Amino acid sequence: MIHGWYTRLATLVSLSIAIILCMLSPIYHNPYCVHDLRMIPFVLGIIYGGPYTGLALLAVLLVSRMMIYSWSMVAFVIYVMIYLLTIIGMKWFDFNRLSSRKKIIFSVILFTIHSIVAAFIAKAMTVFVIDESYLINFILLPSLGMLILTYICETLLKQIQIKQALVKIEKMEVLAQLAASISHEVKNPLTVIKGFLRLLRQENLPVGKKEQYLTIASSELNRAEDIINDYLTFAKPDPDQVENISISEQLNKLTEMVEPLSNQQSVLVQKDIEDANIVGNTRNFQQAFLNIIKNAIESMPKGGTLIILSKVQKGSVSITISDTGVGMTPLQRARLGEPYFSTKEKGTGLGLMVSYRIIEAMKGVITVDSRVGKGTSFQIVFPVECIKDPSSL
Ligand code: ADP
Ligand code: MG
Numbered sequence: 531m532i533h534g535w536y537t538r539l540a541t542l543v544s545l546s547i548a549i550i551l552c553m554l555s556p557i558y559h560n561p562y563c564v565h566d567l568r569m570i571p572f573v574l575g576i577i578y579g580g581p582y583t584g585l586a587l588l589a590v591l592l593v594s595r596m597m598i599y600s601w602s603m604v605a606f607v608i609y610v611m612i613y614l615l616t617i618i619g620m621k622w623f624d625f626n627r628l629s630s631r632k633k634i635i636f637s638v639i640l641f642t643i644h645s646i647v648a649a650f651i652a653k654a655m656t657v658f659v660i661d662e663s664y665l666i667n668f669i670l671l672p673s674l675g676m677l678i679l680t681y682i683c684e685t686l687l688k689q690i691q692i693k694q695a696l697v698k699i700e701k702m703e704v705l706a707q708l709a710a711s712i713s714h715e716v717k718n719p720l721t722v723i724k725g726f727l728r729l730l731r732q733e734n735l736p737v738g739k740k741e742q743y744l745t746i747a748s749s750e751l752n753r754a755e756d757i758i759n760d761y762l763t764f765a766k767p768d769p770d771q772v773e774n775i776s777i778s779e780q781l782n783k784l785t786e787m788v789e790p791l792s793n794q795q796s797v798l799v800q801k802d803i804e805d806a807n808i809v810g811n812t813r814n815f816q817q818a819f820l821n822i823i824k825n826a827i828e829s830m831p832k833g834g835t836l837i838i839l840s841k842v843q844k845g846s847v848s849i850t851i852s853d854t855g856v857g858m859t860p861l862q863r864a865r866l867g868e869p870y871f872s873t874k875e876k877g878t879g880l881g882l883m884v885s886y887r888i889i890e891a892m893k894g895v896i897t898v899d900s901r902v903g904k905g906t907s908f909q910i911v912f913p914v915e916c917i918k919d920p921s922s923l
Contacts, residue, residue, distance in 0.1 A: 584613055806842045854905040
């Protein structure tokens with residue numbers, strides 16, 4: 531069964547077109563009997579689209595039948611009967627729980643029964659002859675067509691299910707790896723804290739030393755907290771609270787945050803910032819850009835220039851973070867955002883993965899340009915948006 535209103539709508543529209551096209555290309559059996567294959571898309575629609583899609587298709591069928599030919603009581607009785615028989619048959623056999631093979635067998639048998647019953651209704655209500663060629667052209671061949679189509683539908687649906695299952699497994703695997711690395715990463719600061727707490731137990735400890743130990747322990751606690759927060763963003767990337775983010779305010783804040791690091795590595799920071807509003811979670815935004823800016827600074831161990839630009843274009847704002855650092859090979863560039871990809875001795879290879887995830891969740895598009903020995907430039911383009919009344923969220 532198909533889920534989601536847009537897929538249902540797409541199913542309805544495409545099958546309606548198929549029904550109308552079938553009617554426009556009829557098969558002449560004899561001068562008294564004009565027939566076509568409209569029943570195939572109709573029954574497929576009921577089976578895979580559900581009762582409501584089926585009902586809408588029934589309406590399409592009746593209206594188009596009337597417009598192309600004329601009102602016919604026989605056609606009305608046959609379509610309604612087919613609709614009801616299909617729904618009852620699906621309920622009776624609990625269609626959605628059947629295996630693919632049984633679904634195909636069910637559809638074909640049901641369709642054959644429909645064709646036979648329809649022929650008998652037509653015979654009972656009008657002058658209608660069921661002969662051998664009718665049996666072949668309008669009962670056997672359409673049933674064969676139904677067999678092929680349900681087979682194709684089932685194969686496609688199975689493919690989609692396999693793909694969804696794979697994505698889920700992949701995500702679970704990454705999460706499992708992340709859980710392992712969190713415990714590994716958090717263990718280091720915890721060991722340090724433990725050591726200092728043990729030192730604090732000593733009697734006659736000078737006040738100065740005590741203060742020093744406490745400061746180190748608390749900074750290590752902050753580090754552990756940061757690590758956990760970082761990784762939790764990946765496990766739960768959907769921002770809780772969405773608000774208007776001022777690009778200039780946040781980029782300026784970020785520059786201030788990394789100032790100690792850039793000073794330490796004699797990195798000159800240049801800014802040229804145009805303001806714009808985008809919508810997202812401020813903390814996530816800061817984290818995503820902090821990772822990118824930190825990488826840029828880290829790529830210039832012997833100093834260099836970090837350029838932070840933002841430019842407002844029509845409906846979008848582009849943020850560029852460029853460095854004059856070591857750069858990347860095309861192969862390295864292609865691996866950006868992959869978990870655990872790091873060329874640094876003490877790198878986690880998780881920073882950019884988190885950034886990419888956050889930026890993608892905020893509808894941002896990332897482009898990276900890099901040359902070995904020359905530097906790297908990250909360009910991120912966001913749609914300019916603004917929530918009028920943040921309290922309405
Ligand atoms: P980490 O910084 O822990 O290594 P990241 O996910 O932040 O992990 O980055 C992954 C890798 O991408 C880095 O190890 C580095 O090789 C490469 N990289 C990212 N940004 C830059 C940059 N600005 N210049 C050069 N290499 C970069
Ligand atoms: Mg990093």
